[in-house]
Amino acid sequence: MILVKKKDTFATIVTKISILKMHSSYKKHLLLLSSLSIVLQFLSCSKPKEDYNFTAVAFTVPTRVPGEADEQTKEMIKRVVHTASKIDAKSAPFVLNNLKAASLARELEGLTGNKKVNTLFMYGIELLNIGKNEESITTLKEVLTAIEAINVPSKADKIFTVKKQLAIAYMRKAEQDNCLANHTNESCIIPISTKAQHVLKEGSQQAIVLLNELLAHNPNDYECQNLLNIAHMTLGQYPDKVPSQFRIPEAYFARSADFPHFTDIAMNLGVDDKKKAGGTCVDDFNGDGYLDIIAASWGFDDQIKYFENDKAGGFTDKTFNAGLKGVFGGKNLRHADYNNDGHMDFIILRGAWLHASGAIPNSLMRNNGDGTFTDVTIESGTYSLNPTQTAVWIDVNLDGWMDLFIANEWSPTKPSKSELFLNQADGTFKNIAIEARITATGYFKGVATGDVNNDMYPDLYLSNYNGLNTLYINTTEETGKPSFKIATKEAGVSNPIHSFPTWMFDYNNDGHEDIFVSGFSSAITPPSEMMIKNIKNNSVVDHRPLLYKNNGNGTFTEVSLQVNLNEPIATMGCNFGDLDNDGFLDFYLATGDPSYFSIVPNRMYRNVNGKAFEDVTFSGGFGHIQKGHAIGFGDMDYDGDQDIYAVMGGAFEGDVFGNLLFENPIGNKNNWINIVLEGKRSNRLAMGAKIIITIEENGKKRHIYHSVGTDASFGGNSIMAEIGLGKASIIKKIEIKWPHFSKEITVYENIKVNQTIKIIEGENTVQILNLPKTPFKTHSDMQHHNH
Numbered sequence: 001m002i003l004v005k006k007k008d009t010f011a012t013i014v015t016k017i018s019i020l021k022m023h024s025s026y027k028k029h030l031l032l033l034s035s036l037s038i039v040l041q042f043l044s045c046s047k048p049k050e051d052y053n054f055t056a057v058a059f060t061v062p063t064r065v066p067g068e069a070d071e072q073t074k075e076m077i078k079r080v081v082h083t084a085s086k087i088d089a090k091s092a093p094f095v096l097n098n099l100k101a102a103s104l105a106r107e108l109e110g111l112t113g114n115k116k117v118n119t120l121f122m123y124g125i126e127l128l129n130i131g132k133n134e135e136s137i138t139t140l141k142e143v144l145t146a147i148e149a150i151n152v153p154s155k156a157d158k159i160f161t162v163k164k165q166l167a168i169a170y171m172r173k174a175e176q177d178n179c180l181a182n183h184t185n186e187s188c189i190i191p192i193s194t195k196a197q198h199v200l201k202e203g204s205q206q207a208i209v210l211l212n213e214l215l216a217h218n219p220n221d222y223e224c225q226n227l228l229n230i231a232h233m234t235l236g237q238y239p240d241k242v243p244s245q246f247r248i249p250e251a252y253f254a255r256s257a258d259f260p261h262f263t264d265i266a267m268n269l270g271v272d273d274k275k276k277a278g279g280t281c282v283d284d285f286n287g288d289g290y291l292d293i294i295a296a297s298w299g300f301d302d303q304i305k306y307f308e309n310d311k312a313g314g315f316t317d318k319t320f321n322a323g324l325k326g327v328f329g330g331k332n333l334r335h336a337d338y339n340n341d342g343h344m345d346f347i348i349l350r351g352a353w354l355h356a357s358g359a360i361p362n363s364l365m366r367n368n369g370d371g372t373f374t375d376v377t378i379e380s381g382t383y384s385l386n387p388t389q390t391a392v393w394i395d396v397n398l399d400g401w402m403d404l405f406i407a408n409e410w411s412p413t414k415p416s417k418s419e420l421f422l423n424q425a426d427g428t429f430k431n432i433a434i435e436a437r438i439t440a441t442g443y444f445k446g447v448a449t450g451d452v453n454n455d456m457y458p459d460l461y462l463s464n465y466n467g468l469n470t471l472y473i474n475t476t477e478e479t480g481k482p483s484f485k486i487a488t489k490e491a492g493v494s495n496p497i498h499s500f501p502t503w504m505f506d507y508n509n510d511g512h513e514d515i516f517v518s519g520f521s522s523a524i525t526p527p528s529e530m531m532i533k534n535i536k537n538n539s540v541v542d543h544r545p546l547l548y549k550n551n552g553n554g555t556f557t558e559v560s561l562q563v564n565l566n567e568p569i570a571t572m573g574c575n576f577g578d579l580d581n582d583g584f585l586d587f588y589l590a591t592g593d594p595s596y597f598s599i600v601p602n603r604m605y606r607n608v609n610g611k612a613f614e615d616v617t618f619s620g621g622f623g624h625i626q627k628g629h630a631i632g633f634g635d636m637d638y639d640g641d642q643d644i645y646a647v648m649g650g651a652f653e654g655d656v657f658g659n660l661l662f663e664n665p666i667g668n669k670n671n672w673i674n675i676v677l678e679g680k681r682s683n684r685l686a687m688g689a690k691i692i693i694t695i696e697e698n699g700k701k702r703h704i705y706h707s708v709g710t711d712a713s714f715g716g717n718s719i720m721a722e723i724g725l726g727k728a729s730i731i732k733k734i735e736i737k738w739p740h741f742s743k744e745i746t747v748y749e750n751i752k753v754n755q756t757i758k759i760i761e762g763e764n765t766v767q768i769l770n771l772p773k774t775p776f777k778t779h780s781d782m783q784h785h786n787h
Contacts, residue, residue: 054400054680057339057427061368067320069327069375076375077326080350080361083385084300087357094353094594094651095300097129117146125165128596131654133173140166160217164224167210168596171227172654174203174234179626180274183658185264190601190623191253192233204231215246222529223597230599230625252535253623259580259606259616262644262662265776269314271307272658275299276649277572279333280659281716282632285344286371289756289771291634291718293645295659296329296348304329304348313637313777323372327363332630333716336393336402336709339427340684343367344719347404351387352445353651356413358387362406381428386416390713392449394458395683396436396474396482398741401425402683403482407444407462417441418462422482436482440470445520446713450504450513451688452491452550456743458688460484461493463502463517463713468494471515477741493548493556498522501574503712505585506705507563508610511692512550513707518571518589519543527570527591527598534567543568545589563612569603575715577633577642581670581724583695583704584610588644590628590714594651602628602646624648626657633711634718635674638773640754641666642722663776671728674756675721676769677708681740682761685709685719688739695728708739725753734759 064070069077089096089103104123111119124139144162152158177200179187186196198204211228214221225246232238239247266272275297285292290309296302306322307315319325330350338345345367351358364382365373377383386408396403401423408416420436421429433439438460446463453459457474464470471491472484488494493515500520504513521527521543530543545565548556560566573590580586584607592598601623605613617623627650633642641664648657673693677686687709694703704723711717725731731751738744738761748766751757758767 054340056341056684057425059339059366059368059427061370061372062374064323064372067325069323069325070372072379073323073327073373073375076361076363076377080328080363081300083360086359087300087354092354092357095653097126097653101126101130114150114152117143120146121162121165124169128165128169128172129652129654131176131656133169133176136169137166137173140169156217160214163210163214164221167207167214167224167227170203170207170210171231171599172203172596174198174200174207174231177203178234180657183267185267186621188625188657189264189621190230190233190625191238191618192230194236197236198234201235204234207231215243219245222532223526225532226528226599227597248532248535253618255615256618256620257606257614257616259604259620260665261619261621262664263621264660265663265778266645266659266661268778269661269776270317271295271315271645271661273297273305274649274656274658275302276653276656277331277627277629277651278302278329278647278649279331279349279714279716280630280632280645280647281333281335281344281346282634282636282645283335283344283716283718284720285367287343287369289769290638290774291636293632293636294333294335294346294716295645295647296333297647297649298329298331298350298352298651299653300328302328309636309774311774313774318371321371323374324365327365327375330362331389332391332714334391334393335716335719336687337367337684338364338393338402338404338423339366340401341367341369342684343369345373347382347391349388349391349406352389352409354387355409355411358409358414359385360387361385362388376427379427381430382421384419384431386419387414388416388444390444390447390463392447392460392713393687393709394449394460395688395739396420396422396458397476398457398682398688398739399425400679400681400683400740402687404429405438405447405449405460407447409443409445410441411443415441418444420482432482437484438472440472440486442467442470445500446502446517448502448504448515448710448713450515450707450710451690452504452513452515453554454512456688456690456737456739461502461504461515461517463499465498465500465520467497469499469502469517470494487554490554491548491556492558493517495558496542496544496546498543501571501712501714503574503576504707504710505576506707507547507585507607508549509584509703509705510550510552510610511703511705512552514550515548515556516545516576516587517548518545518569518574520572521570521593521598525568526595527593527600530568530570531600543570545569545571564615565605565613567615570598570600572627573629573631573647573712573714575631575633575712575717577644577717577722578607578724579642579664580606580666581641581672581726582607582609583702583724583726584608586613587712588622588631588633588646590631590646592627592650594655596650596652596655598627599625601625622662624660627651627655629714631712631715632717633722634720635722636661637663637776638756638771639664639775640668640672668754671725671753673723673725673731673751673753675723675734676756676758677721677736678758678760679738679740680761681742681744682738686739686761687719690737691721691723692735692737693723693725693731694733694735695725695731697726697728701732720756728753
């Protein structure tokens with residue numbers, strides 16, 4: 001037995017704990033000390049004690065020419081460009097379509113007969129992939145004429161294949177002529193409104209002719225059925241002109257539960273960066289308290305974008321001012337403050353889907369605190385050449401420094417293992433994945449972090465596109481060093497096969513974090529086929545998103561059907577937040593796959609009191625049929641409700657579309673609180689902290705649980721805790737469990753609602769942050785116009 005005195009510093013307490021480790025009663029004493037630590041917290045004055053302060057990593061900001069990247073960043077740009085130049089255009093999927101088209105054009109010279117026709121067909125497809133729709137249509141017509149004029153085996157099937165490609169080429173023409181060249185804020189959102197109907201009609205009209213011919217030949221082609229409905233919608237002819245056997249029932253769109261309609265205002269605010277699939281981070285990157293946007297596209301010449309909140313209802317493109325000129329984006333972005341200097345850093349993830357050609361380095365971008373960023377990948381020790389699109393920032397050992405876990409894509413041609421970079425607290429990292437017993441390999445498309453066993457140490461869930469998923473439980477507290485153990489089988493969380501994005505959240509506010517993992521499409525069952533089959537006969541049981549409810553005992557129960565998640569959805573990007581501020585977390589699923597035929601709506605689900613989810617896709621205006629990728633939730637205009645930023649665009653060089661910013665119209669129909677945490681012994685942003693809020697609503701007490709810094713694997717939410725409170729008029733209690741091995745808990749009582757507050761670890765007072773609302777700039781003339 002030892003005595004902890006009120007005058008003991010934290011360092012003294014830790015020393016006494018270390019002595020106790022020699023005794024078998026260590027855990028019992030540790031619980032006692034934790035309780036005493038809480039008491040000491042309340043006895044302390046509001047000024048931080050000296051032992052709460054740590055020193056951030058010092059660095060020198062490189063000099064640079066205004067508007068240019070610094071030399072250190074330029075050197076990394078050269079390395080990225082060099083490795084990207086080694087991609088094999090013939091074998092690498094989805095990318096370098098211009099090179100592929102040029103190669104096929106050269107091959108066509110001198111070819112004759114069937115070989116020429118086959119190569120010409122591939123050339124027509126590649127023209128479509130680079131966005132040259134008119135040339136693609138001309139080429140595919142030439143192929144069709146050639147096949148119709150000769151006798152070849154399976155001639156009817158070949159004609160069907162070419163006509164189907166020609167139909168999608170016309171649909172792409174319709175999209176470029178209208179959704180891009182004559183864009184409105186309702187373009188490509190189904191059911192298509194009168195405002196979004198096409199002005200230039202030829203593309204859809206020609207597609208309808210071909211689709212009818214195709215369905216006469218094969219009425220069970222579900223992709224053609226889907227396209228026929230959409231084409232008629234664009235002309236204002238749905239449902240009347242769609243043959244009844246192919247029609248999507250109007251009831252399918254009407255079934256969407258009542259929900260306020262969100263409006264896309266990205267075009268008005270200049271944040272509709274038109275590129276391909278990519279990542280985003282929505283957070284405060286310049287330290288003024290307001291949320292900014294970083295957006296990336298995976299193209300090898302796609303400039304990353306940094307949009308700074310101007311605090312006047314808009315955003316300013318500060319990309320070049322920030323020293324990001326020449327930095328091209330990756331498939332995904334993840335942000336944190338890795339050096340504890342109070343400035344938000346981020347990592348760009350590259351090489352996804354490319355197998356051996358994906359040996360392209362990621363980029364760790366340090367925020368210099370002066371409005372600029374520097375690529376510190378090499379000096380930080382995080383340089384590697386493994387294809388990936390998913391990573392998480394976690395404090396593995398709760399030492400107050402954020403570590404980095406990257407789940408890489410293993411394939412026979414590029415057997416990449418995952419990496420766990422342990423923060424050395426000096427600006428560098430060390431890969432300790434093997435020592436930490438992280439050995440599982442897979443084609444990992446998502447990784448989520450959370451604390452599934454409530455020991456405060458972050459656990460990991462890996463989503464595998466080509467196999468079973470993996471749950472790693474953090475055993476650092478048991479072993480005394482950073483380590484994990486696999487607990488997938490006993491937890492019962494290995495499915496689905498062909499899974500993609502994932503996250504951990506407490507969907508039912510029971511104090512235990514649950515696991516969401518979404519299915520994806522396959523070559524056998526493409527997204528639009530999954531959707532149409534399910535609409536007609538509910539016959540698709542695979543590819544549903546799965547929700548694993550945490551039972552609180554190391555096991556989970558899969559409850560997706562019980563909570564109404566019963567539709568197959570090919571999800572790529574996603575994220576969650578509380579759109580209506582009722583205290584229960586809703587989520588957005590961004591959908592599609594690389595194929596141009598995969599035209600399916602993005603989805604939004606509202607959480608109904610933690611008991612079920614209701615689809616509010618169509619009533620809320622979220623049914624966008626462009627390819628959806630990274631999603632970020634955040635209150636960007638400080639009006640108390642979360643807005644949504646969505647990165648759109650597909651895989652091919654020609655599959656570009658503008659990003660979206662959905663303005664939340666709900667406002668203060670329910671109450672809310674924004675909480676900014678600042679760690680002193682914990683990591684600076686307190687990522688991994690748990691916030692438990694106690695409120696009284698309609699005469700009943702309830703708890704709302706929030707984990708700081710956890711979001712979905714393909715997206716980037718604000719790290720600030722944005723928490724809905726329902727009808728509660730006051731917060732009875734806020735309990736903070738700090739993410740440090742001391743496991744300190746602080747409690748604050750009787751806090752007003754509808755405000756932004758800051759809580760600093762080690763202080764017993766709450767700071768009020770006076771951040772005025774900044775209503776979004778809007779234009780009343782959001783009509784058709786060139787853009």
